Amino acid sequence: MSLFPTASVMTEKARGSDHTPLVISLDGQLLSSNRRRRKIFRFEAMWTRNASCREVISRTWDRTWTGAAGERLQCKLRNVCEELDTWEKTNFGSVNKQIKEYETALQDLDGNGLSTASLSRRAEFREKLDELLAREEVMWKQRGKAEWLHEGDLNTTFFHARANARQCKNAISCLRNLDGSWSNSADEVQKIITDYFQVLFNSSKPSNEDIEAAIEGLPVRVSTEMNEQLLLPFTADEVKSALFQMYPYKSPGTDASKAIANRLKPFLTSVISETQSAFLPGRLITYNVLVAYEINHYLAHKYWGSTGHAVLKLDLSKAYDRVE
Structure with missing residues (x-):
């Protein structure tokens, strides 16, 4: 990879054989189709x-x-x-x-x-x-x-x-269409990305009754007093604090996520469960891999006791990639 950093590999359709041919391009021109991208200004x-x-x-x-x-x-x-x-x-x-x-x-x-x-x-x-x-x-x-x-x-x-x-x-060289075929032109790749996120972030327009039924039984983590403090307008000191916490050569997005995170930080112990590993000081999300392995190992080797156990698999795309 150090000799050919732009190398790319693409599979072709197998015809008359159960082996799929691989096409390797060392200069990256195979999948790029000589696409020209508009130069984005970056501070050096x-x-x-x-x-x-x-x-x-x-x-x-x-x-x-x-x-x-x-x-x-x-x-x-x-x-x-x-x-x-x-x-x-x-x-x-x-x-x-x-x-x-x-x-x-x-x-x-x-x-x-x-x-x-x-x-x-x-x-x-x-x-x-x-x-x-x-x-x-x-x-x-x-x-x-x-x-x-x-x-x-x-x-x-x-x-x-x-x-x-x-x-x-x-670099996004190519993407797979819904029919399973690969597209490597700039227009097709852009359309695939746009269509995917339009479907992902599209709302099914649930009614208030549906929302109430979905959250019924969930414990209330944010009290009325906490909510009032979170909804206060941002002060100049909060904005300055978020800006000065940035790495000197980084440029975060326009969603003000750092300022929001700073305001939410005092309430994290009330909002985040003790079993959650991510977004907390001293905890790593990779710990979940070890915990999941140990739990599966325990369930696979449990041969005694009258109490049964079950594993619930969640759709992470719904948990992290959607707001509904």
């Missing part, structure tokens, strides 16, 4: 090593905009993205390309006779190359999502392997 952490980056952000952010507070914030963010994109193309440039240029220049200097002028130029090129290599290290660290690594760690193949693995994992 290595830009902060250039002093003019802060100047561009400060100058653009200080511009005056009219409209509501939300509209002004949106205009500021969009304008900063556009200015940084232009600045990156005109002033910052490609790090990999510049590294190759300075490495070639240093090789040319080393191949010629050394003089006072060439030594001075070599020191200048060496200093610029070191800075470019430091930027490259920050770039690969950001792509590798290895927050536990620090700048200054060796820029080895580990960074590249993590980044390439994430790229391969996140």
Whole structure:
């Protein structure tokens, strides 16, 4: 995988044999169909090593905009993205390309006779190359999502392997249709995803009587006082606390989930069962795998006693992927 990070494998229909042929593409072109995706703006952490980056952000952010507070914030963010994109193309440039240029220049200097002028130029090129290599290290660290690594760690193949693995994992090369066939064109893949989530999040429009009947018998976990506190408008301090808890180079979604989680945290002990393993400090969701194995082992080897046991299997897609 490290030699061919974009490799892909696809099965073909078996004809006249019980063996399904496998088609391997080392360059990833088999399933991608030369799809072109619109480039999404992403802030590069290595830009902060250039002093003019802060100047561009400060100058653009200080511009005056009219409209509501939300509209002004949106205009500021969009304008900063556009200015940084232009600045990156005109002033910052490609790090990999510049590294190759300075490495070639240093090789040319080393191949010629050394003089006072060439030594001075070599020191200048060496200093610029070191800075470019430091930027490259920050770039690969950001792509590798290895927050536990620090700048200054060796820029080895580990960074590249993590980044390439994430790229391969996140890429959707093809999807299976309802009839079992595979689709690899961009339009078909987009339609399959849209149709799937439209069905998943579509409501059956249950009546209030149906809802009351479904929740009848469930214990009340959230009291009236707790509900009143949870429904209060968010304060500026709560929003600031959620923002400052973000990892510096991460950009969470617009659903304000962190602020909601912070507000819900004091009531978690009343809402979450003691047997739940996820979303609690000191507990891991992987513990459930061990617990389930031990329970099945116990039931399979229970040969005595008059009390019977049963295992209830839940549809996790209904428990986690739907709101109804």
